[in-house]
Each structure stands twice: as structure tokens, then as C-alpha cells.
Amino acid sequence: MTVFQRIHRKARNWRHIVTAGTLIASSAAIVGGCGKKKSGASESTNMGQLALNFAAANSNAQGSSPFLELSPQLLAPEAAQPESIASGAPDSFEVSILSMDLKSSNAQVNIFKSDTGKPIKVSGSNIDLSQLFTTYDCYKADGTPITLSAGQTCKCGVDKDGQLITPQPDGSCKLTNDQGEAVEMTEPAGLLDVSAQNYTTLSVTFAPKAKIKGCVSATFVANDNTNANNSAGPQTYCTQADKSTTNESITPPHTDFKNVTAQETEIYLSKGWDNRLDNVNLEFPIKDGLKIAAGQKSTLTMVIDVNRMLRFYNKGRPTSGPNPGFPTNRAYFFTTVFPESLFVFAGKAGSIRGYSWQTSSCQGTFAGAYTCAQPRSVDGWMTLILNDQGTPFAASVMPDDDNNWTTLKGANRKLSVGIDDSMIKKNADGTYDVSVSLGTDNDPVIYKVDLSKEVGTNFETDYRGFTGDFGTGVTDTFGRIKLTRGL
DSSP states (O other): OOOHHHHHHHHHHTOOOOOOOOOBSSSSOOOGGOOOBBBTTTOOOOOOEEEEEEEEEETTSSSSOSSSSSSOOOSSOOOOSSSSSSEEOOOOOEEEEEEEEOOOOOOOEEEEEEEEEEEEEETTEEEEOTOOOOOOOOOOOOOBBOOTTTTOOTTTTTTTSSOOOOTTTTTOOOOTTTOOEEOOOOSSSSEEEESSSSEEEEEEEEESEEEEEEEEEHHHOOOHHHTTOOOOOEEEEETTTOOOTTOOOOOOOGGSSSOOOOOEEEEEOSGGGGHHHHHOEEEEEEEEEEEEOOEEEEEEEEEEEOOOEEEEEEESSSTTTTTTOOOOOSSSESSSOGGGGGEESSSOSSSSEEEEEEEEEEEESSSSSSOOSSEEEEEEEEEEOOOSSSSSEEEEESSSSSTTTOOOOOOOTTTTEEEEEGEEEEEETOOOOEOOOSSSSSSOOOEOOOTTOTTEEEEEEEEEEEEEOOOOSSSEEEEEEEEOOOO
């Protein structure tokens, strides 16, 4: 196995690793499922409140999958053509949370628990948390609490005008849009009572299976495998309920997913096929910590980036599945990017930006020049999360087909500190150098990212990718990259 193959394998099989340690349960009141104190838990005045906020990063804002709207302009001499994987944003994505725990240096406090799991569902740019919380954030925009009159409830929180949101007849929390339609709330926050102390980590356990719906499109390269199964050229694939990755008794061809309407289906969240039935526990270190003070409210946000969550394997590379151990004898929808697609941080996001990208990439010895004679093209997506001052502090970069030539992939999240905003550096001209990491020897970086571009416009700049062995010795990867703002 070459050095680059080892890097590539590591990139595709990278996951969070958590160091085990002894944690002492807090003696303060422990908060149980849906934000209510567990029966019998001791009362304490040393309590604060946590507004647990969720937000979606999704270029598919209308919840309707695009068809063959890829790379209208080429940066490289030839268009990027994947061999076996098409990726995109789903119409909807639903995961179930089993438990959430806040951890400090000497305590672990459970803030949510459900034996069967409670779903959170992303539909377009909206998130439905109606089954997750019983109490929503009941504060005005200026941070002052709402005073409830007799008979009033803050089950669904407040709207943008500071008015209480009335629950729907079925008890769900929705807002009425300009057309008079009840739609899921956007960026709602559940309000939880939590013992006052400084927390360093949010631990979340998800059920093994998720539900997903949508279509993906790509133009696949013509080679022996794609020609043999007729998957070469422009293709569109849509999810089918009876052909999920959880059904191992079938081996459908890629044609079963063509010329059909998308249906909700099941996928596994695990990055490894051998442990796909296990619950998925993720640890999110909170950069600079989360301080919960007695009698005060603090906000913690989780951003769910679904822009490349929906992925399809077309059997176009039977010697290598989407990840080591994944089957190659069938076509299927899957995801291997779930852990890398979640961000947790104290406070709220100011805004979220998203860019589709296409590279004109080279291999060789980097000597300060980003152009080369025989470039290759790869497509992907980059998400940036900005604070309320408009400064980016979190980044994620994902190629459409990470089973192909992976030179650019990762996020600016480190296992010990969480989101590392020092990996995003501002230049004198107002642009930003954005670095991401997979824990390999060098971190890819996109130079001079221009945040002033409007949605639908693009710009070109330089980038450096991984260093690896491509069959001719250890070489650098680098080149030009074109980013088109889609979010």
C-alpha cells in the first residue's frame, strides 16, 4: 500500500477518538428527558438554564433535489467525473437522539435521555424538534425573559416579534408563514435546567439508523466498470424505501434507483460496516468551554450540515466500496460523513455560507506555483460558519466522490479542543485562508476565500492539498480551485 493510499484510507475511515476517563456524577439536580427534572432528583438553587439551539446548513433550501445542475463552467481542461459515488443534499434527513450529556472536568450531567430515541428532522433549511423538547427558549430578542400570564405556555417559544408561539392541535411546534401554512420552526432552542458550572464537552448518542430522502446527480467517468454496468455518463439516482442499506437480503443494480420518485429510506450512520448496528456516540469539545451560571441562561448550538450527507454508490468501482468493509456487490444510498458534518459551539451562529467547488489539481513538488501542465478535476462542497461579526470560525470541506482522488477533505475541528478557529486566518485584503484537517501530516488550505461574493457567483483562487505517494514517490498536491456560492 502506497503512502497516499494509506492517507486516503485514513481519510475515508477517520473518526472521533475519545480518551476514556473517570467522571463523577454531579450531586446537583440531574435533568432528564425533554428538559424536565427526573423524579426524585434533589432540588438546588445552584441551577442555570441552557438554550440548546439547532441550525441546518443546507443548500437544498426548498427540499427538492436538483437534477443535473453540476459544474456549468469548467476550471480544469476536463470536467470532474466520479467513478462510483454521487453526493448531494437530501430533501429531508432525520436522526434520533438517545441521550445528551454535558461534561466538565469532574462531572457528567445528563440533559436528555430517551430509551427509544427522539427524532430531529431537517427539511430544507428548517429543523423540526417538536419531539425533542417540552420547553422552548422563552426569551425576547434582547435576552429578557417572557412573563407568562395565567394559562399561558411557552412550549413552542417565541417568534421573531417576541410573541408566544401557539402549539399546533397535535402538540407540535410550528410557525405560520406568509401564505398561512404551518411550517417547521427554524433554529428553535430547547430550554433546559442545568447545574451551574463550567462544561467542556457535549456528548451525544444517536440511534444507529437515520431516515433520508432525495436524489443525487453526477456525470460518471467512462471506464471498464461503468461501461459494463451502463452507469457511465449523466445519471440521477433517487432514494427508494424498499432498497435501503439496512436490507442486506437484496443486491439491487444502480438502475433500480433511476427514473423513480424519491422515497424516504433508511441508512446507517456508522462509518464502519462491521459496527453499523451500534449506537453512534460523538464527543464535541466546546472551544473555550460553556459557562452555566446560577439563575442565568447560556446558549449552545449544534449545526447539522447535510450538503453532502446523501451519497450513492453505483457499483462503478467493485474493487473499492465507499469505505473499507462496505459491500461492492450492490448499489445503495449511504453516508460516511455524519461525524464530520456536525459542529457544536457556545453561543449562536451569525450566518452559514456554502460553496460548491471544483479543482484543477496537480501532483509534484510544490515550488510556489499553483499551475501545472496536466491538471485533474475534482468537485466538492465547503461550508463556513460565521459569528455575529461576520468572521468565519468553523469550516468543513468534502469532495463529492471521496472514493476517488482525495486531495482536499476535512474540517477545522481537533479532538482535544473542538473547533479550532486559528486554522482560519484573515488576510490584509479581507479574504481568509481556510485550513482543514484529517489528522494527517499536513493540513490542506484554500487561500484567499472571498466572503463578499453573492449567492450564485464564483471566484478562483489557489489551494494546497495532501502530500502522498501517487505511484511515483511522495509528492505534493496543489492547484487552482473555483468556488461558487450556493448558500
